[in-house]
Amino acid sequence: MEKLFVIKIGGNIIDDETKLSSFLASFSNINGKKILVHGGGKLATRLAEKLGVEQQLVEGRRITDAETLKIVTMVYAGYINKNIVATLQAHHCNAIGLCGADGDVILAHKRQHPVLDYGFVGDVDAINTVLLKNLLNQNIAVVFAPITHDQQGQLLNTNADTIAQEVAKGLSRDYEVSLIYSFEKNGVLLDANDDNTVIGKINLSYYQQLKAKQKIFAGMIPKLDNAFAALNNGVKKVIIGKAENLEQLVQGSSGTTIENE
Amino acid sequence: MEKLFVIKIGGNIIDDETKLSSFLASFSNINGKKILVHGGGKLATRLAEKLGVEQQLVEGRRITDAETLKIVTMVYAGYINKNIVATLQAHHCNAIGLCGADGDVILAHKRQHPVLDYGFVGDVDAINTVLLKNLLNQNIAVVFAPITHDQQGQLLNTNADTIAQEVAKGLSRDYEVSLIYSFEKNGVLLDANDDNTVIGKINLSYYQQLKAKQKIFAGMIPKLDNAFAALNNGVKKVIIGKAENLEQLVQGSSGTTIENE
Numbered sequence: 001m002e003k004l005f006v007i008k009i010g011g012n013i014i015d016d017e018t019k020l021s022s023f024l025a026s027f028s029n030i031n032g033k034k035i036l037v038h039g040g041g042k043l044a045t046r047l048a049e050k051l052g053v054e055q056q057l058v059e060g061r062r063i064t065d066a067e068t069l070k071i072v073t074m075v076y077a078g079y080i081n082k083n084i085v086a087t088l089q090a091h092h093c094n095a096i097g098l099c100g101a102d103g104d105v106i107l108a109h110k111r112q113h114p115v116l117d118y119g120f121v122g123d124v125d126a127i128n129t130v131l132l133k134n135l136l137n138q139n140i141a142v143v144f145a146p147i148t149h150d151q152q153g154q155l156l157n158t159n160a161d162t163i164a165q166e167v168a169k170g171l172s173r174d175y176e177v178s179l180i181y182s183f184e185k186n187g188v189l190l191d192a193n194d195d196n197t198v199i200g201k202i203n204l205s206y207y208q209q210l211k212a213k214q215k216i217f218a219g220m221i222p223k224l225d226n227a228f229a230a231l232n233n234g235v236k237k238v239i240i241g242k243a244e245n246l247e248q249l250v251q252g253s254s255g256t257t258i259e260n261e
Numbered sequence: 262m263e264k265l266f267v268i269k270i271g272g273n274i275i276d277d278e279t280k281l282s283s284f285l286a287s288f289s290n291i292n293g294k295k296i297l298v299h300g301g302g303k304l305a306t307r308l309a310e311k312l313g314v315e316q317q318l319v320e321g322r323r324i325t326d327a328e329t330l331k332i333v334t335m336v337y338a339g340y341i342n343k344n345i346v347a348t349l350q351a352h353h354c355n356a357i358g359l360c361g362a363d364g365d366v367i368l369a370h371k372r373q374h375p376v377l378d379y380g381f382v383g384d385v386d387a388i389n390t391v392l393l394k395n396l397l398n399q400n401i402a403v404v405f406a407p408i409t410h411d412q413q414g415q416l417l418n419t420n421a422d423t424i425a426q427e428v429a430k431g432l433s434r435d436y437e438v439s440l441i442y443s444f445e446k447n448g449v450l451l452d453a454n455d456d457n458t459v460i461g462k463i464n465l466s467y468y469q470q471l472k473a474k475q476k477i478f479a480g481m482i483p484k485l486d487n488a489f490a491a492l493n494n495g496v497k498k499v500i501i502g503k504a505e506n507l508e509q510l511v512q513g514s515s516g517t518t519i520e521n522e
Contacts, residue, residue, distance in 0.1 A: 050312055070340055078339020079331055082408060082416055086362040090414035096363045096392075101347040103357045103401055131357075131399070138395065140364055147343060153351035155343055 004033040004136065004175035005250060008164040010183035013243045014040050014080060023182075024084065026246040028091035033136045033175060035167060036095075037144045039160035040080040044072050064119040064157040072157050073099075077145040084143050095141040100124075100148030101155060103131040106163065108148035108156050122148040122156025124163065127170030136175075161223075165230050172234030179235050180250070181223065182243035187256035188224065192217040198241075203261045204228060227258040265294040265397065265436035266511060269425035271444040274504045275301050275341060284443075285345065287507040289352035294397045294436060296428060297356075298405045300421040301341040305333050325380040325418040333418050334360075338406040345404050356402040361385075361409030362416060364392040367424065369409035369417050383409040383417025385424065388431030397436075422484075426491050433495030440496050441511070442484065443504035448517035449485065453478040459502075464522045465489060488519040 007027065013019045027036060041062065048055050048071050056063040064072065081097040088095040100106025100122075108122030135142055144167065146160040161181065168179040187198035202210070207224060210216050216224065227238035241248075241255020248254030268288065274280045288297060302323065309316050309332050317324040325333065342358040349356040361367025361383075369383030396403055405428065407421040422442065429440040448459035463471070468485060471477050477485065488499035502509075502516020509515030 073343055074335035074339040076339070077343045078335040078337070082334050082338045082360050082362055085360075086410045086416050087414045089362055089365050089410060089412055094365055096359070098357070099343050099346075101343055101350055101358075104350055104355055131401070134395070134399065138392070140392070149347045149350060151350055153348045155347050 001174070001176045002033060004035070004171055004177045005030055005180060006035045006037065006164055006168040006171070006177060007180045007182060007246070008037045008161055010181075010243050011039050011041055012184045013182070014038060015042050019244065020084075021087065023243055023246060024087045025091055027141075028088055028093035029247060030250055033139075035132075035136075035142045035144065035171075036084070037146065037160050037164040037167065038076070038080055038084060039146050040076050043080065044068075044075040047071050047075055058116060058118075061118065061121070061159070062157065063117075064121050066120070069120040069155060069157060073147055073155055077147050081143060081145040088141060088143070093141055094139060095143050096135060097143045097145065099145045099155070100158065100163075104128050104149075104151070105131055106144075106148045106158075106166070107151055108158055109150055110154070110156060120154065120156050122150065122158040124148060124158065124166045127166055129170050129174065132167070132171060133174055161226070165226055168230055168235045169233040172236070176236045177234070178237050178239060178250070179227075179230055180239045180241075180246075180255075182241060182246060182249065185242060186245075186254070187241045188220055189217065190215055192219075199256050202256060202258045207258075224258065231258065231260050262435070262437045263294060265296070265432055265438045266291055266441060267296045267298065267425055267429040267432070267438060268441045268443060268507070269298045269422055271442075271504050272300050272302055273445050274443070275299055276303050280505065281345075282348065284504055284507060285348045286352055288402075289349055289354035290508060291511055294400075294402075296393075296397075296403045296405065296432075297345070298407065298421050298425040298428065299337070299341060299345060300407050301337050304341065305329075305336040308332050308336055319377060319379075322379065322382070322420070323418065324378075325382050327381065330381040330416060330418060334408055334416055338408050342404060342406040349402060349404070354402055355400060356404050357396060358404045358406065360406045360416070361419065361424075365389050365410075365412070366392055367405075367409040367419075367427070368412055369419055370411055371415065371417060381415065381417050383411065383419040385409060385419065385427045388427055390431050390435065393428070393432060394435055422487070426487055429491055429496045430494040433497070437497045438495070439498050439500060439511070440488075440491055441500045441502075441507075441516075443502060443507060443510065446503060447506075447515070448502045449481055450478065451476055453480075460517050463517060463519050468519075485519065492519065492521050
């Protein structure tokens with residue numbers, strides 16, 4: 001099977017023009033099929049402040065009222081998405097920017113929660129892979145803004161990590177998928193305060209050992225649980241590492257590789 | 262050749278939720294290949310006011326400084342484009358929203374003007390039809406936001422009427438293209454103040470007669486000149502009429518049809 005890289009770009013890169021530009025140059029250099037998933041929370045928060053739309057975050061998740069949905073649709077699917085695509089074109093990487101409503105590519109439903117109303121927040125139900133495969137096979141890189149829809153006309157704000165994972169899982173029947181989460185750290189660390197203690201490879205048994213010895217920083221546990229869930233759903237490997245090292249992450253020579261052995 | 266409808270939706274419809282919803286229901290009902298081109302100037306102006314970004318219009322054209330480019334990219338390619346796509350999906354019309362940078366579909370250059378600096382305003386150089394044909398042949402309707410790019414990483418604000426015309430011309434080798442300009446009037450009128458004086462059909466000799474007799478309202482002359490230019494570049498017919506009558510415009514039973522006979 002042909003290789004496919006599904007790459008989530010960390011929020012700290014989106015906010016930094018120099019870092020973003022260098023990240024996109026590296027992304028353009030990746031040989032073969034590739035998908036980029038971005039968020040852009042800080043820019044959305046800044047626009048909301050300017051417009052006087054109060055933002056409410058619960059455990060890092062944005063409560064998305066109607067005005068906030070407008071803002072994230074404008075910032076994620078408009079400003080950030082189209083500027084990323086234009087920059088990739090300048091690097092001779094043909095790219096297309098989509099949200100989940102485009103081509104009905106990501107179907108979601110409004111989150112139901114027993115206590116909390118998250119507002120217009122979507123949980124993903126299905127990835128429609130026909131159009132994605134068609135675009136990838138034309139050697140077009142797909143750039144996803146984290147906005148989905150419910151097929152009833154409602155756009156929904158959706159977690160970008162989740163979109164990366166669902167897209168990776170959905171395409172794993174057709175491609176050998178590497179799912180890369182790029183962020184501000186060098187990888188999964190043995191010592192959360194020492195960026196030189198990156199764990200190079202983790203499989204399930206090693207992860208269970210590390211967890212038993214409480215060697216995994218609590219904040220990494222959901223990321224790793226999600227990584228193993230992706231592996232159980234057909235994704236070949238998950239790589240977590242520093243966005244600035246994207247080319248090495250792709251080669252597996254930097255960051256933490258999570259793989260079933 | 263298969264038929265293709267390229268439809269420019271008037272600004273007054275974009276601003277009116279009820280009218281927009283009914284327009285999109287009609288658009289969904291059109292059989293066959295179709296492309297929608299929208300603007301959204303009033304919503305952009307409103308956001309600019311809220312953000313305190315002063316807008317300068319010269320002969321109806323927006324001077325696009327860097328802040329205004331951000332605003333139109335957010336409003337046109339984000340908010341309006343994605344809401345139109347989600348609404349079309351709810352009507353079971355599969356649609357994809359693009360700007361000119363996506364798939365490198367519309368290449369433009371920054372307008373050069375001897376006296377006036379229009380800012381980040383683009384004039385169209387080329388339509389890349391390969392991806393468009395591919396999408397249309399999957400029965401996906403394409404929805405264009407009036408933003409293009411210069412292949413150097415710069416997004417450019419571009420007139421939506423021009424985009425509709427260039428896309429129609431570009432695809433006229435592959436399809437029998439009808440270019441529809443929907444707006445607030447019933448069509449080209451003999452008496453600008455009487456909406457019941459629609460001219461049903463105009464060819465070039467009739468247009469020249471009407472112009473010689475000064476029977477054409479001055480504001481319509483650029484639209485009609487553009488229509489004949491489109492016909493000279495392969496477009497089969499141009500239809501100008503009321504957005505509310507979209508289904509009749511498509512059938513040729515309402516509005517003004519401009520055609521070489």
